[in-house]
Amino acid sequence: MIRNVFRLLKRKSADAVPAPSAHVPPGEVVYAIGDIHGRADLLAEVADLIAADVAASxxxxATTVLLGDYVDRGPASAQVIETLSRRQFPTEIVPLRGNHEQVMLDFLSDPDVLDQWGSFGAIETIASYGMDARLVTRDSDYSQIRDAFALCVPASHVAFLSSLPHFHVIGDYFFCHAGVRPGIPLHLQAEEDLIWIREPFLNSDERFEKMIVHGHTPQGRAEFLHNRINIDTRAYQSGRLTCLRLEEGDARLLTPAV
Structure with missing residues (x-):
């Protein structure tokens, strides 16, 4: 059961509260993948793990929910988007929107967004689409950069990113990129909070209507708390892309066989 899993994975702190029972519907298995950030290589490795797990059951x-932040920071954002937009995966996928996808879309509409985007990944993403990122400086003409970038990004990628939902629900689990605002029913959550929030969500002891599975705030290892599960393990830097496996009342990390 999920309590035993939490003990085995070593709680974040000695006084961490064991999670309440949370289930996915019988006969289903759900995989959740944390922030990818341009690591197409790690996404391919996780896809292989999922394929092997699906073959065993x-x-x-089987459904895979991806929690957003496919672009920026890592070297292969364009490749990640190509893979996901073509649904090249061993299971049905539900890709969610992250704040990095939102900022990329915002830049395509408003060149001035480059001031913000440039601080957390624009260079790597622009380069992944074949542009010379050295041209991107604070002295650059942002409109020219936006126009050149728009010519490099396939229309299918823009359509894919624009179509991404902000959350998904399966059984007792609520999947989103960043988290939820305490005190607000899940069906009334603001889209901005779902992709941007940190506090007051991260320090909330509220038992939400469902178990929240999220990324956005990187940790050295996955966090299993009584009201949320965080699976952002800074893949672009750590080389660890975390995949959570959920089946009925069981939750565990999907890792390579030793």
Whole structure:
């Protein structure tokens, strides 16, 4: 059961509260993948792990929820988007929107967004689409950079990013990129909070209507708390892209066989 899993994974602190029972529907298995940030290589490795796991349980309906932040920081944002937009994956996928995708879309509409985007990943993403990132400086003409970038990004990528939902629900789990605002029903959460919030969500002891599975705030290892599970393990830097496996009342990390 999920309590035993939490003990095995070593709680974040000695006084961490064991999670309440949370389930996905019988006959289903759900995989959740944390922030990818341009690491197409790690996404391919996780896809292989999921494919092997699915093959071992062929009777289960399998779904993979990706928690957003596919672009920026790592070297292969364009490749990640190409893979996901073509649905090249071993299971049905539900890709969610992260704040980095939102800022990329905002830049395509408003060149001045480059001031913000440039501080957390624009250079790597622009380079992944074949542009010379050395041209991007504070003295650059942002409109020219936006126009050149827009010519490099396939229309299918823009359509894919524009279509991404902000959350997804399966059974007792609520999946989103960043988290939720305490005190607000899950169905009334603001889109901005779902992709940007840190506090007051991260320090909240509130038992939400469902278990929140999120990324956005990187940690050295996955966090299993009584009201949320954080699976952002800074893949672009650590080389660890975390995948959570959920089946009925069981939650565990999907890792390579030793």
């Amino acid at each position: 062929p009777d289960l309906k």
